[in-house]
Amino acid sequence: MAMETDRHYFIEGLFIIGFSFAAAFFFVWLQTSGxxxxxxxxxxxxxxxxxxxxxxxxxxxxxxxxxxxxxxxxxxxxxxxxxxxxxxxxxxxxxxxxxxxxxxxxxxxxxxxxxxxxxxxxxxxxxxxxxxxxxxxxxKSSLTTTLDQLPRILEKFSAIEDQTKKVVTDVGEVTGKIKDNPLLRLGAPREKAAPAPAETTTPPQKEKASRSR
Known part of the structure; x- marks a missing residue:
């Protein structure tokens, strides 16, 4: 009885091993032949x-x-x-x-x-x-195209950076001038000129009357 059981397990083991080899061979053949x-x-x-x-x-x-x-x-x-x-x-x-x-x-x-x-x-x-x-x-792939254009993109960014620095410098100079001369400030009140003194004139009739006296 024990021998028959061992023989049964042995046959099952051979079947499983054989099936595994066959499946692996089929998989390799499928991948290589397509x-x-x-x-x-x-x-x-x-x-x-x-x-x-x-x-x-x-x-x-x-x-x-x-x-x-x-x-x-x-x-x-x-x-x-x-x-x-x-x-x-x-x-x-x-x-x-x-x-x-x-x-x-x-x-x-x-x-x-x-x-x-x-x-x-x-x-x-x-x-x-x-x-x-x-x-x-x-x-060309999109990635390669982007890498080819990268130097030009960096050059444009560098030009923008230089322009930004120039604008900041100009603003700083203008701010310094305004600080030194308050009259340059926008909306600063201008000094009004003093009115000219009014001339006093004597009416002719009164001048004659004073002479007759």
Whole structure:
């Protein structure tokens, strides 16, 4: 009886171990192979892709359409980063579609955002010669654009600061002059000129009468 119980537990243990291995293998296969209908696209970024990792999502107007498959420096131009992405076949990638790097919140996590794709534009995969990987054009991320404009913004702030200092200096000089000369104060009462003394004239008739006397 005890032997049968041990045998039963042994079989259950083997089943659990086998099932765990099978599940792990299926998970790895799913991550590496992906969908059979996925299409491989290539993107060249003219900026750092720091924060982007393999398996990170690729979104089209915020909707997940694929994942990052490979990253490497461009062989011909090491200033560029070559990123291969696997996108679902139904993803509307067209000749005017643009790719850019987006920052997710303040966590430092980066993902690829696709946008554009006019209704009349041609499908990118359809116009790409056979045997070549369709390449999605990239554009600078908003963060990189802001960093590029930062020197000009700081220069403008410096000019405003200089103007503010000049205004404060001018106000200080005017205040000092007013303090030294109270007559320069706005609304200060002006001294009234003293009235001229009235001339006394004797009427002609009275002057004649006085002479006759």
């Amino acid at each position: 969908h059979r209908d996925d299409v491989l696209y290539r993107i060249h970024f003219n900026e750092s892709v720091s924060g982007l990792a393999l398996g990170d999502p690729v979104k089209f107007h915020g909707v997940n359409v694929g994942t990052v498959k490979a990253m490497a420096l461009d062989v011909d131009d090491p200033r560029k980063v070559q990123v291969d992405v696997s996108l679902r076949k139904e993803a509307p990638v067209k000749t005017d579609t643009k790719a850019s790097l987006k920052l997710k919140g303040i966590t430092g996590v980066v993902f690829i955002e696709l946008n554009g794709g006019a209704p009349k534009a041609q499908t990118l995969a359809a116009v790409t010669p056979e045997g070549q990987i369709p390449e999605i054009a990239s554009e």
